[in-house]
Amino acid sequence: MFTAIEELFKEDRIGEIVRVRGWIYRTRSSGGIAFIVLRDSSGTVQVTVKKGNLPENQFNDARKALIESSVEIEGEIAEDKRAPGGIEIRASGFHVVSFAEPFPITENQSEELLMDYRHLWIRSREMTAMLKVRSTVFGAVDEFFRSRGYYEFQAPTLTGSNCEGGSTQFEVKYFDRKAYLTQSWQLYAEAAIFSLEKIYDIAPSFRAEPSKTSRHLTEYWHAEMEVAWAHLDDVLKEAEGLISFICKTVAEKNAPELEIFGASPEDLLKITPPFPRVKYDDALKMLKDTGMDVPYGKDLRTLEEEKLSKMFDKPVFVTHYPEEIMAFYKPTDPEDLGKSLCFDLLATNGYGEIIGGSERETSIEVLKEKLIRDGEDPANYEWYMDLRKYGSVPHSGFGMGVERVVRWILGLDHIKDAIGFPRLRNRIYP
RNA sequence: GCCGUCGUAGCUUAGCCGGUGGAGCGGUUGACUGUUAAUCAACAGGUCACAGGUUCGAAUCCUGUCGACGGCGCCA
Numbered sequence: 001m002f003t004a005i006e007e008l009f010k011e012d013r014i015g016e017i018v019r020v021r022g023w024i025y026r027t028r029s030s031g032g033i034a035f036i037v038l039r040d041s042s043g044t045v046q047v048t049v050k051k052g053n054l055p056e057n058q059f060n061d062a063r064k065a066l067i068e069s070s071v072e073i074e075g076e077i078a079e080d081k082r083a084p085g086g087i088e089i090r091a092s093g094f095h096v097v098s099f100a101e102p103f104p105i106t107e108n109q110s111e112e113l114l115m116d117y118r119h120l121w122i123r124s125r126e127m128t129a130m131l132k133v134r135s136t137v138f139g140a141v142d143e144f145f146r147s148r149g150y151y152e153f154q155a156p157t158l159t160g161s162n163c164e165g166g167s168t169q170f171e172v173k174y175f176d177r178k179a180y181l182t183q184s185w186q187l188y189a190e191a192a193i194f195s196l197e198k199i200y201d202i203a204p205s206f207r208a209e210p211s212k213t214s215r216h217l218t219e220y221w222h223a224e225m226e227v228a229w230a231h232l233d234d235v236l237k238e239a240e241g242l243i244s245f246i247c248k249t250v251a252e253k254n255a256p257e258l259e260i261f262g263a264s265p266e267d268l269l270k271i272t273p274p275f276p277r278v279k280y281d282d283a284l285k286m287l288k289d290t291g292m293d294v295p296y297g298k299d300l301r302t303l304e305e306e307k308l309s310k311m312f313d314k315p316v317f318v319t320h321y322p323e324e325i326m327a328f329y330k331p332t333d334p335e336d337l338g339k340s341l342c343f344d345l346l347a348t349n350g351y352g353e354i355i356g357g358s359e360r361e362t363s364i365e366v367l368k369e370k371l372i373r374d375g376e377d378p379a380n381y382e383w384y385m386d387l388r389k390y391g392s393v394p395h396s397g398f399g400m401g402v403e404r405v406v407r408w409i410l411g412l413d414h415i416k417d418a419i420g421f422p423r424l425r426n427r428i429y430p
Numbered sequence: 431g432c433c434g435u436c437g438u439a440g441c442u443u444a445g446c447c448g449g450u451g452g453a454g455c456g457g458u459u460g461a462c463u464g465u466u467a468a469u470c471a472a473c474a475g476g477u478c479a480c481a482g483g484u485u486c487g488a489a490u491c492c493u494g495u496c497g498a499c500g501g502c503g504c505c506a
Binding site: 048080082102103109207220344 | 431437440441447456458462464465466467469497498499500502
């Protein structure tokens with residue numbers, strides 16, 4: 001029976017004899033005494049190993065075990081002001097499960113080193129905290145949608161057709177044919193709403209774009225939803241509800257982890273519906289007032305998104321982009337011709353787009369026209385067109401970049417640190 | 431894809447107007463029974479990214495290749 005390190009701090013357990021196990025986080029020794037900071041998934045605690053309090057060979061092992069050696073320790077919980085956190089374990093038994101070789105990551109760290117040793121770096125305080133927050137975010141997405149009557153629906157990763165017009169796909173060999181890694185769950189979701197009506201999913205999406213920026217991964221986790229009968233306004237409400245719920249859940253469950261990144265639960269709890277909404281045309285005007293002249297019909301770029309998001313203290317919806325720069329499935333607003341019924345949700349503080357969504361075009365003719373406009377062959381989308389032939393209904397959905405949300409919540413410099421093993425333009429190892 | 435910066439011990443780096451490479455951390459050995467990135471002493475550890483060129487002589491100058499990082503473009 002082993003005790004998790006965080007349990008040692010929870011109530012008054014001074015004087016109790018416990019067994020703990022984990023990895024050596026820090027170690028130093030001074031003659032007849034060794035100080036070992038032990039780490040497990042729940043936290044760290046100082047262990048003092050004094051010569052004479054345990055068998056000689058165990059004391060020697062404790063002195064010579066290097067950082068990251070795995071150990072099992074028995075000892076008494078003692079109060080001591082000199083120990084970090086105020087308590088320590090005074091060892092009466094010290095068993096090394098595996099002596100570690102010199103750990104390649106020391107206090108001197110470069111970006112390159114940490115990426116090359118990513119498999120070891122994820123043991124760090126920062127990475128462990130991020131992974132815990134990330135786990136909370138995934139759980140919150142599930143909880144949000146399931147509690148509102150959504151079904152989880154899975155789509156294939158291997159596909160034969162495009163999802164996002166213009167985006168580059170990863171090509172893979174599929175026996176004697178070509179297949180592509182999915183860029184979005186959406187087209188399959190549009191089929192599945194005819195049986196389940198309200199669905200969501202969290203799955204990897206793949207984009208073979210050569211982008212080298214702080215907000216692009218080639219493989220990222222995409223939380224998507226699709227709803228039958230829903231219009232743009234319905235999914236805007238779901239989007240702001242989802243983001244607010246994620247923030248609230250992280251604030252409640254991950255205060256210690258947030259602190260490591262200098263983020264505060266209070267700030268997250270301020271992210272509540274409704275979020276401000278701005279039409280593309282108005283966004284251009286607001287940008288122009290600050291001296292940024294964006295030609296009409298251009299997508300908002302990094303600088304513009306950053307500027308815009310800093311005008312609000314909550315994430316902001318930008319809606320009604322010009323239809324000519326939008327993907328083929330985004331329909332024209334009948335009340336604002338030339339504009340799409342679509343939106344991006346921009347996070348605060350310049351972190352940029354975290355959600356993109358829209359209503360979906362239901363006219364086969366319009367879909368075909370726009371596919372041809374984008375240089376696609378409508379013949380590849382026959383099954384998708386079928387969905388409009390058999391009881392078509394208005395429907396809408398959106399996709400959220402999970403790593404972008406994690407990055408925003410923690411205030412990370414780069415999206416690569418919002419996932420355990422990032423896949424980047426120049427990085428596929430380890 | 432374009433532009434920029436950079437590749438020197440396991441790691442972080444000094445040396446760059448050419449003349450056989452220094453340090454800190456980490457490691458090993460020793461001292462030390464209250465350390466907080468412990469301290470002190472000694473030792474070990476280098477094809478100066480790779481290939482070519484200039485030169486009596488290249489880590490240093492030139493060319494090319496590869497790799498890393500940052501930005502732009504493109505994009506979620």
